[in-house]
Amino acid sequence: MSKPGIDGHWRGGVVVSRGLRDAGMEVIFGGFQNVEQIVESAISEDVDVIGLSMHSGAHLAYTERVINLLKEKGVKDHFLILVGGVIPVMDFPTLKEMGVANVYGPGTVVADITKFIVENIKK
Amino acid sequence: MKRNYDIDVLIEKFKKKDKIALARLITLVENNPETTTNIFNNFDSSENDSYIIGITGSPGVGKSTLVNAFSKILLENGKSIGIISVDPTSPFTGGAFLGDRVRMTDISLHPNIFIRSLASRGYKGGISRAVFDISLLYEAFGMDFIIIETVGVGQSEFDIYNLAYTTIVIMVPGYGDSIQIQKAGIIEVGDIYVVNKKDLGGEDIVVQMEMMLDDATVQSGWRAPVVMTNSITGEGVDKLIEKILYHKEHLELSELLKEKKKHRFAYKIEELLSSKIGKVLESLISEDDLNKISNSVLQGKKFKIYDMVHDLFSNVKFEMKKSD
C-alpha cells in the first residue's frame, strides 16, 4: 500500500491496510513513495497486489507513471493493481484501461476490497 | 496475473544479480519450504560470506530510521546490503502490518541494497526459519552485510542473537528507562547498546547502562559499548558504525566469529532436526488422538495428562536405523 506523491491524506490508505491485515493479509505499508520507490518495493517484496491511495487529484498522472515503469521492467502482469481514494467515477474507465484491476472511491467498504483480492489472486 | 516462479530460470537470473529473481526466490523459500533444498543445491558453499548484524528494540525506538541512517554510510563506502525487516503476525487473524519501509525510502533505490519485509507468521522457534533461509540467499547474492531488524518482543530477541554476529539493542530515553535497562540486563544479548533520539536528553540512561554493563560478567572479553545517536540528524551514526566494525574485528581476531558462525548453523540444524522429528511424530499420532486427550482432561482427568501422553506411545515401537 503506497501513497504516491506528497499528499498527506494517509487515513484512507491506513484504514484499508488495517482492514486487509484484519482479514489475514500481510500488508506492506510504504507511506510516501515516489514512482520508482513504489515499483522497487513491489518487486523486492514480491507482493501480489499493489495498492495506490490518492486524494490529491493527481491519480491519473501517478497511476500512469507507475504502470509505465512496471511495463518497462517487464513485471506489469505479475501484480494486481488497485487504486483508491477521492477518485471521480468518470475516471474509473480511464484507470482500468491503463491496467488497473479495480478502483475504489469514497464510501468503499474494506470487505469489498478483500473479496476482490481473494477472488483475483491466483498462484 | 501471470506469475512465474520457474526455479531454473530464476537461478540463472539470480546469478546475474537480478533483483527480481532474488525477490521471487525469497518468496519461494518463505512460502514453500520444500523448494528450499532444490534452490540451495544451485549454490556453492565457497560463495560469499556476509557479515550479519541484528537490530532489536521496542516498537517506536527508531530502529528502521537508524538502519536507514547507517546503511546510507555503508553504501557510500561501496558496501552491499541485504535487509530483513521483521514485524509480528497477528496471532488472531494471521495478518500483519509491515511498516518499516516508511522509514527506509531514502535508501531503497540504491543499486547495492535489497530490502525485504517479513511477517513473523508464528513459526515454531520464532522467526528463525525464514530469516535464516533468506540470509543464505543474500549471501549467495553477494551481499557484504546482512541486517536483520526485529521488534524486541519475546522469542525474536533470542533468535536475533543466534543468527547475527553483532547484535545491537536500541533504546530511547524518557519512557520506562529502568524497565528498559532491566530488560537489557536480563537478556544480555547486546554487543552494542544504542540510546537513540538525542534531543530528548538521554544522558541518564546512558550512565545507568554503563553501570549495568560494568557489573555484568564479560565472558567473551567484549565489554558492550553504549552509543548515543540521533537517527534523524544522523548524529552518532558514524560512531555506531565504528563500534560495529570494531566488534567485527574483535570477533575475527579472537576467533569468536567462527564460534558465532558455528552457533548460527547449529541453531538451524537443531531447528531442522526438531521439525523433522515433529513430522515423524505427526505421522504417528493423529489429531483424533490429541482431541481425545484434551477432552478427557476437560472431563476431570487433568492430573492424568502425563500418563495419557505417555500412553500414546505405548504401542509405538521406535527403531532407529541408518540406511546404508
Place this chain on the structure above:
Amino acid sequence: MFDENYLQKIKERKQEWDKKFENTKEREIKFITDSGIPIKNLYTPLDVKSNYLENVGFPGNTPYTRGVYPNMYRGRLWTMRLFSGHGTPEATNKRWKFLYSHGETGFSAAVDALTFNGIDPTNPDGDAEVGTSGVPLYCIDSMFALTEGLPIDKVSVALIVEPFTSAPVCAMYYNMAKMRGLDIKALMGTTQNDILTMTVGYVPYKNVNPYHILRLACDLIEWCVPQKNVPRWHPINFTGYNYREGGIDAIQELGFVFASACSHIDNLIERGWKVDDFVSRLAFHLSAHKDFFEEIAKYRAARRIWHKLIKDRYEAKNPRSMEFRFHVQTAGSSLTAQSPNVNIVRTTIQALEAALGGVQSLHTNSYDEAICLPSEEAVLLALRTQQVIQDETRVPNTIDPLAGSYFIEWLTDELEERVLSYIDKIEKVGNIARALDTGWLYKEMRDAFMRRQNRIEKGEEIVLGVNKFPVPYDQTTTVFRTNKEAVKIEQERIINLRKRRDNTKLETLFDKLRKVCEKEENVMPIMMEITKEGATVGEICDIYREVWGIWEPPIAI
C-alpha cells in the same frame, strides 16, 4: 439565575411531568451529542447553573459568552470568505475576482501540497500535484499574479499555509504588497500557521521536527505583532477545523486548539514578551459540524474558556487580549460523494450554526467538494448560501439569539467543563510539540477516527446515502478539473526567475539563513530579504531540512 422558591416550585412540577414522561415510549437510540454528552429529554431552569452576569454577561463584555463585539452583526456582518485556490495563481486570481463580483467580502488562498511542504515544481516527487489541491505559490512572482487587480488594501486576505512554510510565503506576500506601494503596517489578513494542522490532521512530507516548526510559527507572530512590522495581521490562527476533520469531536477540537495556543503563548513569553503585547492578534479557525446545538454551544464555550485562560493563567490586563475571534468552515468530512446535492442542505445547516454562534468569518463548502475542487457553479451556490442567511432570514438581527435557552446554556457549561479537563489531559503529556513528537496526539486522533468509523459502520451515526438509504457512488455532478498545464507554467515561472535573479547574491543570503536557523534568531528579517531576491519556498525549506534534518512523524497506524 432564578429565585430559590420559584425553582422549588418548578422542581415539584417537573417531578409530576417526569411521571407522565415515564409512561411514554422513546425511540431506541442513544440520546447523546456527537462528543458523547448524554442529553436529557427536557431542559428547564433547574439545569441552568450559570450566573448570568458572571458567566453569560453582555456582548463585548467579559467573559464574552455572547460575542466579542458589543454590536455584533447589528454593526457588521461576518466576512464571507471562501477558501479557494487551484491550478495557477492566475486561475485563482480569476476565481477571486468572480467571487468578489458576487459579493464575497474576504479572500482566502488555499495553497497546494507543494507550497505547504516546501517542494518546488521542478522536483519530480510531487510535480503531478502542482495546483491540484490549491494554488501554487512558490515565489514572489506568484504573489503578484495572485493579487493582480484586487483591492488587498481594503479586503483582508487569508493565506492558508502551514508553519513549515509560513515564513517564506508571508514574506513573499509582504514584499509584494510593499512593491505595490502599500504600507504593510496597515495590511489586513491571517496566516494559517498552526503546528497541529499539518501534523495531526495530515501527514507532512519531508518537514522538520515540531520543536523547530513551533519556533518558526512564533518567529512570524513575534515579527508581525509585538515587533510591529505587520501589526494588523493575524499571524496565526489555531486550526481546530483541520484536526476535527480527522475524526475527533468538539471537545477534543477545542482542547487541541487551546493547548496549541498556550504552547505558542509560552514560547513568546519565554522570548520576553508580555501576553498583552500579542495575544489579541491570535485567531482561531473552527469547524461547524453535524451536531447543531453542540456546535453552537461550542462557540459560546470557546469564548468563555479563552477569556478564562488568558485572564487567569496569563494574567492579561487588556480585555482585548481575552477576546476569542474565529473563522468557521463547514465540515468537509460530513459531505458525501454519493448524492452531492444533499451536501447543499448539510452546508446550509452548518452555516446557520456558525451564524448563531457569533462567527467573525465563514467559509461554506461547495457541494462537489467530496470529489474535486469546487467548480464555479458550486462555489457560487456556497456563497449564496451565506448570503441567504445574511440577507433573507433576518437571523443576524439580534445578538446571540439562543442565549437563555435552558438547553444551550446547560450545554455551554457542560462543554466548558469537559474542554478544561481535556486540556489538563493534554498538558500532562507536555507542550504541544512534545505531545506530537511522542506520538500521543497521533494516537488520540487515530482512536477518535476508529471510534467514529465504527459508529458509522454500526449505523449509530447516520450518513445519508452511505449507511442509510444508500445510493451507489455514481456520477451525478460534473467534475471540475484543474489546469493540466499548471506544472509546465509553474516550472517555467521558476526557471525564468532563476535566470533573472542574482544567484551569487542569493548564495550569500542562503548562508545567512543557515546561520540564523542554527541560532535562535528570528528568521523573518532574512526571509524578507531572501524572498525579495527571488528565493523559492522549496529552496528555503531545503535549508531548513539541511540544518534541522527531516522529521519522521510517529504516526499511530
